[in-house]
Amino acid sequence: MTETPVLTFYNTLTRQKERFTPIDPANVRMYVCGPTVYDYAHIGNARPAIVFDVLFRLLRHVYGADHVTYVRNITDVDDKINARALRDYSDEIDAGRMSLNAAIRQVTEKTLAQYLEDTAALGCLEPTVQPRATEHIEGMIAMIRTLIDGGHAYVAAGSEGREVLFDVASMPAYGGLSKRNLDEQQAGARIAVEAHKKNPADFVLWKESDPDEPGWDGKFPSPEGEVNIHGRPGWHIECSVMSEHHLGPVFDIHGGGLDLIFPHHENEIAQSCCAHGNDRMANVWMHNGFLQVEGRKMSKSEGNFFTIHELMATENFGGRKWPGEVLRLAMLMTHYREPIDFSVRRLEEAEAILNKWSKRPEMKESTTLNSDVVAALVNDLDTYAAIQKVTSKADLDLLGVDLSGFNKWSQAVISALVDRIGDEAAIHRKVNQRLAFIRDKNWAEADRIRDELLSEGIQLKDGKDSETGERITTWEVRR
Numbered sequence: 001m002t003e004t005p006v007l008t009f010y011n012t013l014t015r016q017k018e019r020f021t022p023i024d025p026a027n028v029r030m031y032v033c034g035p036t037v038y039d040y041a042h043i044g045n046a047r048p049a050i051v052f053d054v055l056f057r058l059l060r061h062v063y064g065a066d067h068v069t070y071v072r073n074i075t076d077v078d079d080k081i082n083a084r085a086l087r088d089y090s091d092e093i094d095a096g097r098m099s100l101n102a103a104i105r106q107v108t109e110k111t112l113a114q115y116l117e118d119t120a121a122l123g124c125l126e127p128t129v130q131p132r133a134t135e136h137i138e139g140m141i142a143m144i145r146t147l148i149d150g151g152h153a154y155v156a157a158g159s160e161g162r163e164v165l166f167d168v169a170s171m172p173a174y175g176g177l178s179k180r181n182l183d184e185q186q187a188g189a190r191i192a193v194e195a196h197k198k199n200p201a202d203f204v205l206w207k208e209s210d211p212d213e214p215g216w217d218g219k220f221p222s223p224e225g226e227v228n229i230h231g232r233p234g235w236h237i238e239c240s241v242m243s244e245h246h247l248g249p250v251f252d253i254h255g256g257g258l259d260l261i262f263p264h265h266e267n268e269i270a271q272s273c274c275a276h277g278n279d280r281m282a283n284v285w286m287h288n289g290f291l292q293v294e295g296r297k298m299s300k301s302e303g304n305f306f307t308i309h310e311l312m313a314t315e316n317f318g319g320r321k322w323p324g325e326v327l328r329l330a331m332l333m334t335h336y337r338e339p340i341d342f343s344v345r346r347l348e349e350a351e352a353i354l355n356k357w358s359k360r361p362e363m364k365e366s367t368t369l370n371s372d373v374v375a376a377l378v379n380d381l382d383t384y385a386a387i388q389k390v391t392s393k394a395d396l397d398l399l400g401v402d403l404s405g406f407n408k409w410s411q412a413v414i415s416a417l418v419d420r421i422g423d424e425a426a427i428h429r430k431v432n433q434r435l436a437f438i439r440d441k442n443w444a445e446a447d448r449i450r451d452e453l454l455s456e457g458i459q460l461k462d463g464k465d466s467e468t469g470e471r472i473t474t475w476e477v478r479r
């Protein structure tokens with residue numbers, strides 16, 4: 001019987017690498033914060049999707065495909081989404097022919113479908129469950145009521161209507177994930193505490209909607225008796241409810257981007273622990289590092305904001321389209337906890353590796369998994385080290401790299417190029433013409449042919465024959 005590998009992961013909660021021991025090896029449970037489906041996902045959203053897909057694959061390899069539950073939520077409760085649903089379907093909602101949830105589903109159907117298409121093109125397996133926030137509104141109301149009953153939340157009226165707020169002072173361990181001391185937060189506050197809040201760090205669990213805004217009816221206990229607040233849930237409560245519903249009050253791994261540690265994940269812990277009376281929500285917290293584009297923070301104002309779909313379907317980044325396999329490998333070439341500079345050069349490096357692997361027969365045929373690849377991945381998901389050890393198709397499968405898909409894409413690019421130029425023989429004739437011009441020292445004509453081919457997407461590479469010393473020229477498609 002094969003011995004189970006020892007997995008070690010860096011735990012944000014303890015700030016150290018720890019041996020991973022699942023609560024139940026027959027059902028290893030992982031939750032990862034997914035997309036808000038208001039618009040198409042950007043390349044920063046691709047990183048956690050890819051990172052935790054590799055972790056999902058690793059856990060399935062170690063514990064068995066039927067013994068891992070991976071939940072990645074879909075946030076479809078958002079003020080912009082709600083407003084669009086009301087704008088497009090208000091008549092149907094007012095007439096009782098359509099619920100708010102149904103209207104939201106109509107609004108988000110296209111962006112969610114695109115996200116799922118994008119992540120599939122990036123080589124990501126579908127999670128076991130992908131719950132929508134709108135499917136768990138009743139659970140959110142129930143958890144909020146439990147928090148109020150336990151003295152961890154309260155109803156208050158603010159300048160924008162009534163709210164249910166979480167009382168952070170009711171949880172002595174608040175700040176344990178982010179290592180932010182509550183007293184220090186209060187002392188360092190630069191703005192006055194809103195009058196209806198007990199503490200500046202208290203956060204929204206439920207917020208009242210204006211009369212012209214969509215929402216759901218939530219009934220909550222208060223000192224004046226039970227009140228009905230027509231509103232919508234806060235962001236943090238969604239994940240606490242969805243993770244508990246599908247994985248239980250305490251589960252093995254919670255993942256997401258580094259930017260979610262505070263306040264989102266900190267507040268998730270506060271809600272879940274106080275609602276269930278536990279000292280933790282998940283045993284291991286894993287966070288991927290930040291992403292920047294060409295050395296700068298990605299933003300629309302900087303002009304370096306790119307969606308996943310845009311990178312694969314247009315020539316807006318680097319003057320060409322990029323296949324999902326290249327995007328995925330480029331992400332995995334940096335350790336998941338480190339920051340990553342997403343650049344054209346990095347993508348070209350990833351493509352060069354894929355081209356090199358494509359020339360090795362064992363990459364297409366061998367089903368033998370290299371133990372060095374597994375050893376790298378069980379060591380805090382070291383994908384960079386794993387890439388250096390890849391020797392077989394099985395290794396690529398564990399990393400989620402579809403070499404056959406990349407080869408099909410490459411062949412399609414070459415075929416399209418040949419269709420434009422004529423055939424490969426025509427390319428070779430031009431290469432030989434250039435070599436003849438070089439022999440005659442007609443540099444102008446030689447450069448003309450080189451530039452002409454480059455404009456068609458063909459990159460020439462000059463070298464010397466190792467035996468004869470004569471100049472030789474090879475070509476490749478500049479995709």
